[in-house]
Amino acid sequence: MVSALQLAGLSIRYDRAGAEPLSIVEDYNLDLPAGGMHCLAGRSGSGKTSILRVAAGLVPPTAGEVLWGGESLRGLKDDAVTLKRRGYIGYLDQGGVLVPGLTALENVLLPAVPTRETKKVTALAISLLDRLGVGGRAGHYPEKLSGGERQRVALARALVLRPRVVMADEPTASLDRASADSVIEILKALTSSGISVLVAAHDQKLIDAADTRTLLA
Ligand SMILES: Nc1ncnc2c1ncn2[C@@H]1O[C@H](COP(=O)(O)OP(=O)(O)OP(=O)(O)O)[C@@H](O)[C@H]1O
Numbered sequence: 001m002v003s004a005l006q007l008a009g010l011s012i013r014y015d016r017a018g019a020e021p022l023s024i025v026e027d028y029n030l031d032l033p034a035g036g037m038h039c040l041a042g043r044s045g046s047g048k049t050s051i052l053r054v055a056a057g058l059v060p061p062t063a064g065e066v067l068w069g070g071e072s073l074r075g076l077k078d079d080a081v082t083l084k085r086r087g088y089i090g091y092l093d094q095g096g097v098l099v100p101g102l103t104a105l106e107n108v109l110l111p112a113v114p115t116r117e118t119k120k121v122t123a124l125a126i127s128l129l130d131r132l133g134v135g136g137r138a139g140h141y142p143e144k145l146s147g148g149e150r151q152r153v154a155l156a157r158a159l160v161l162r163p164r165v166v167m168a169d170e171p172t173a174s175l176d177r178a179s180a181d182s183v184i185e186i187l188k189a190l191t192s193s194g195i196s197v198l199v200a201a202h203d204q205k206l207i208d209a210a211d212t213r214t215l216l217a
Contacts, residue, residue: 004069005031005165037211042217094173100143165198171201
């Protein structure tokens with residue numbers, strides 16, 4: 001069966017003026033099946049976000065390749081990667097940042113702006129907010145939401161285009177234990193519906209919840 005996400009022989013290196021390049025990973029491999037959950041763990045600065053960004057096709061690797069559903073991103077132009085990403089990857093930034101002047105529902109609808117299926121997408125956005133337990137907050141602005149609620153709204157936004165793979169950067173950071181636990185439950189529920197999850201985490205409970213993990217040095 002084709003992996004939902006594959007990182008093959010991946011190297012990520014940053015050039016540094018007057019110093020040796022900073023190597024994040026060298027010849028790193030990851031095979032994430034449909035419905036699998038993998039966690040990138042490691043100290044702050046070990047490279048979790050760097051790997052997520054490369055895996056999401058936001059930045060090309062120094063070497064190696066990224067494959068989504070068996071299709072390599074190598075050689076694709078930025079526009080083509082962006083288009084492919086829209087239908088395939090849902091990305092949840094660190095901190096679940098929302099746009100301040102927009103309601104929770106409007107934030108969730110943002111990735112769908114270029115689509116013409118407004119009614120259908122709005123119905124899906126409302127049902128996602130409901131399922132994530134923040135349906136009653138749809139009309140609220142981000143400053144009126146708790147950290148846990150903002151994180152769920154950001155997760156609904158990452159899901160609104162029905163991605164096959166969700167990538168989440170420390171989705172439980174800065175949440176109290178109860179909110180963090182419910183985000184973990186939601187991520188596990190996604191995997192039960194066949195969505196693959198790649199997370200970066202410090203949170204030991206989230207690390208333990210994953211099927212497989214990489215500990216970055
Ligand atoms: N574009 C870049 N150019 C140069 N160095 C970078 C770049 N992006 C990240 N780095 C460096 O690479 C290292 C890894 O950063 P990264 O954000 O991937 O780590 P992280 O494990 O996600 O950290 P945290 O847990 O604090 O979020 C850090 O030393 C960072 O300063």
